[in-house]
Amino acid sequence: MASIEVQGLTKRFGPVVAVDDLSFTVETGAVTGFLGPNGAGKTTTLRMLLGLVRPTAGRALVNGSEYRDLPDPMRTVGAVLESSGFHPARTARNHLRAIALVDGIPAGRVDEVLDLVGLEGDADRRVGGYSMGMRQRLELARALLGDPQILILDEPANGLDPQGIAWLRNFLRWFASEGRVVLISSHLLAEAAQTVDDVIVLNHGRMAGSGPLAELRQGSTATVRVRTPDAGRLVGLLSSAGITARHDGVDEVEATGTTAEAVGRVMADHQIVVLAMSTSGESLEELFFELTKGSSDRGFAPVAGVRTGSAS
Numbered sequence: 081m082a083s084i085e086v087q088g089l090t091k092r093f094g095p096v097v098a099v100d101d102l103s104f105t106v107e108t109g110a111v112t113g114f115l116g117p118n119g120a121g122k123t124t125t126l127r128m129l130l131g132l133v134r135p136t137a138g139r140a141l142v143n144g145s146e147y148r149d150l151p152d153p154m155r156t157v158g159a160v161l162e163s164s165g166f167h168p169a170r171t172a173r174n175h176l177r178a179i180a181l182v183d184g185i186p187a188g189r190v191d192e193v194l195d196l197v198g199l200e201g202d203a204d205r206r207v208g209g210y211s212m213g214m215r216q217r218l219e220l221a222r223a224l225l226g227d228p229q230i231l232i233l234d235e236p237a238n239g240l241d242p243q244g245i246a247w248l249r250n251f252l253r254w255f256a257s258e259g260r261v262v263l264i265s266s267h268l269l270a271e272a273a274q275t276v277d278d279v280i281v282l283n284h285g286r287m288a289g290s291g292p293l294a295e296l297r298q299g300s301t302a303t304v305r306v307r308t309p310d311a312g313r314l315v316g317l318l319s320s321a322g323i324t325a326r327h328d329g330v331d332e333v334e335a336t337g338t339t340a341e342a343v344g345r346v347m348a349d350h351q352i353v354v355l356a357m358s359t360s361g362e363s364l365e366e367l368f369f370e371l372t373k374g375s376s377d378r379g380f381a382p383v384a385g386v387r388t389g390s391a392s
Contacts, residue, residue: 103138104287157228217240307332
């Protein structure tokens with residue numbers, strides 16, 4: 081079974097600790113988001129995973145082995161970390177044919193991956209005339225040439241228009257549903273929230289949080305608003321339970337820094353009548369900020385399509 085496992089991974093560049101004692105696993109059958117502000121250590125971790133950077137300590141394993149020890153890496157891992165440098169006068173088809181020839185991949189696979197990424201109609205165009213989004217699709221086609229078990233993508237939505245982003249989302253979900261591994265690094269949290277199943281959040285090179293996104297959202301603190309004819313009584317009960325609450329209007333209560341589940345338990349235990357209940361603060365953006373409290377938000381894009389700074 082395909083797997084990614086990181087064990088106590090550490091990387092120092094002189095006095096700078098880029099990655100600090102990091103450990104995690106990536107599950108099959110799910111799209112895992114690798115998130116964090118600029119400088120968090122995401123790209124350094126991915127480069128160690130792919131054998132491009134040597135760890136100071138710890139191990140990064142693919143299918144139980146270090147990348148350099150894989151017998152057939154291109155058929156195991158497909159990765160896009162940065163532009164591979166296309167020859168502008170070469171067509172997309174010829175670009176992929178050259179790579180397939182070097183790696184012993186049947187030539188017929190080239191047309192298959194061009195079709196997979198939606199470039200079949202532009203396969204004989206020179207890459208120099210491609211848009212940024214088309215080049216991003218071509219990079220993905222290259223990563224798929226070996227029909228890999230694992231996809232590792234750094235900012236895969238860069239340059240894609242909304243239609244392309246929707247296509248990428250569906251493609252990654254399909255790929256994961258085939259029992260494969262997908263690990264994507266992203267600054268675009270609003271988009272990631274619609275794509276990923278699990279998250280790994282880094283902050284200053286360390287693990288800030290990880291797990292299924294739905295579970296992390298449920299456990300994140302929020303502002304909970306309740307409409308009830310017992311508003312005054314509910315404020316007192318919540319305060320007694322250690323939950324900050326205030327009377328907001330005739331029949332509304334606002335509880336902060338808590339969860340809907342915690343407020344719900346108090347109401348159920350004391351038979352509080354509920355007319356309406358809502359929460360805010362459980363979006364991926366707000367969860368991210370909660371997990372990375374105290375870090376700068378430079379280079380972090382909570383709104384899809386907005387990206388500032390450089391990749392970490």
